[in-house]
Amino acid sequence: MKQQRIFPGVILIGFGLYFFLQQSTFTWLHPFLNWPTLFLIIGLAFLAESYSGREGNAILPGVILTGFGLHFHVVNYLNIWPNDTGVFILIIALGFLLQYTKTKNGLFQGLLFLTLAIIMLFYDTIITWLGLLEGQAFSLWQFWPIVLIVVGGYLLFIKKK
Secondary structure (H helix, E strand, C coil): CCHHHHHHHHHHHHHHHHHHHHHCCCHHHHHHCCHHHHHHHHHHHHHHHHHHCCCCCCHHHHHHHHHHHHHHHHHHHCCCCCCCHHHHHHHHHHHHHHHHHHHCCCHHHHHHHHHHHHHHHCHHHHHHHHHCCCHHHHHHHCCHHHHHHHHHHHHHHCCCC
16 A cells, blocks of 8 residues: 555655745755756656556656656756757666566667667767778668668567467
């Protein structure tokens, strides 16, 4: 019975603190009190419920919401933080991998998203490396989205025995 009250308890405490701090005179906290903070609160509630119980089904949404909330805060304050689609895919990959540690489900999806995130985050570096090979390698590199489509179609439509 205790675990069923963790999620709403964390949500109520988190939102209460959020609105209390918005009304308070702590002006140094006001830049952090915006919509990404609400993502953080909800994500942390999912994570608290998931890690306090036996089931880990709430790890993925918890990591995604917490990660997105942190990303939207950090991207405004750190110039070295990448503001790229690859960051979102990396957060999703981390969610699947953390879910795998608790439930033993989602390893393939996590590794797939992690590979895609690495390709997206380091695309310029990979292109530079391939620039050394020029010619054939670069022309093949233009077709990597088709490879993704073919692999996805194979996973969807070809039955495994």
